[in-house]
Amino acid sequence: MLELRSLCKRFGGVVATDDVSLEVSEGEVHALIGPNGAGKTTLIAQISGSLPSDSGTILFAGADLTRKKHYERVRAGLARSYQITSIFRRFSVLDNLALAVQARNGSSFSFWRPVAAEAGLFDEARSLAEEIGLASRTETLAGNLAHGEQRALEVGLALATRPKLLLLDEPMAGMGLEESQRVIALLGRVRAHATMLLVEHDMDAVFRLADRITVLVNGRVLATGAPEEIRAHPQVRKAYLGDELAA
């Protein structure tokens, strides 16, 4: 479904993405792990289109997206969530989601008819709110939500675009144990209708959700494989997993 061929990105003298080739097949949850500074977020930004690649090719669902703009890739079915929460803080939860539904649904070059009259948008926004566990918070301003709730909305905004492939950049960042469990459950439900590329530091989540894992170190792919292979991979253990899994 997604294929990266020799993707590169340089920031001055720093090589952030170094000849990365990667395949995500339809229906799988593919986790991307690696130490801080390995280039995971940069890679997500390159795939989603917010950062142009220096060289290499991005193929998605049979089309070459390498030169496509961010919003065009979203329309092609490639949505992302951000590591640093990126929501409309002064909009209510419902308005956040309705806007994302609106973006997918018909033209937004409509200047006269009030959005509030479009029941369809808000019905869908409500069912999304339910899916991400914010059904009781729809009228709350997004900026006033608790951290975990904001992270859920972050994922919800990506889901609202009905992606074929969801790029999740540390959806559980900064969450408590209970909140993490809720997001893991949500992602478990989402995997039924979307493929996922998941960047995550929470190894518990990674090994519970992922079908395959790619390890990124210093911008290079160190290994790709099933969770058991990665767990057993000697170089991976040395470079990243360390004692955490030896225990």
Next chain:
Amino acid sequence: MKRSLPLLALALAFPLAMQALDQLFYVSFASRVLIYAIAATSLNLVLGYGGMISFGHAAFVGTGAYVGSILVAEGVTSAWIGWPAALAVSAALAAIIGAVSLRTRGVYFIMITLAFAQMMFYLVNSMKAYGGDEGLTLPQRAELGFGLDLGNEMVFYYVVLAILALTLYGLHRLIQSRFGRVVVAIRENEARVEAIGLPVYRYQLACFVIAGAVGGLAGALLASHGKYVNPNVLHWLQSGTLMIMVILGGVGHLWGGVIGAVALLSLEHLISDYPIPWLAQLAPNYQQHANLGVGIVLLAIVLFAPQGIAGLLGRRRRARA
């Protein structure tokens, strides 16, 4: 919107009261205020709702003023041609300026819009056929037909009031529409708008063009009102004045432009026409520096009421409720 009805009644009654008091000057003054209210409201769309800090709005107001004036000077006196023409030319100019400027962000956007406006200022300055730096005096105001004589201060006032009312209603509809939601969302979080699949650039450009077009219409009204236009209508001070009106009135508030225009022009008028004896003794020519007073008020607003006068009024209303 319902709250606007008493204001509308007041605006409708104002010229009748002034006529009864034989103070027609104030009707003409009020027309000028309302025209500035239209211009400031159009700037508020880009600045307040769109979050685009355009420091060149005078380019559109001034271009509209010149288009309207040149047509009258050339004998095309119908407002039905002159005003739409001003609107269209300003829209086209906004499309060009916007297409370039909106590729930049932050202070670069401020500077590039300013630069474009100054280019227009110097261009008009060099148009010797239309008065150059001395400006262009018109033999008459534009003509509306239907027995409505725009040369009559009362008629002119009501026509301007109608256009302002339409502008405000249009803005009210626009910001509630799909388009308006996107524009406000871009102000809040541009990257996220792109990430839900919307081309930020196109929405910003459309918003910029709409504001430029309405600014152009205000310009045509302004030139008609004074039967005179000169390059200063395009000067950056004019852009600054419009910005001050928006900040004073309320950035991103429906009534911000109107409140700002009324407040700023009334303040200027009060300072320069009603001397304060003790201040005049201290500084004999202080009235020629009305902007000093305006500056102090602006400072107070920015420090104590960052939402502008509209925000201040809204806060009081909420406190009472």
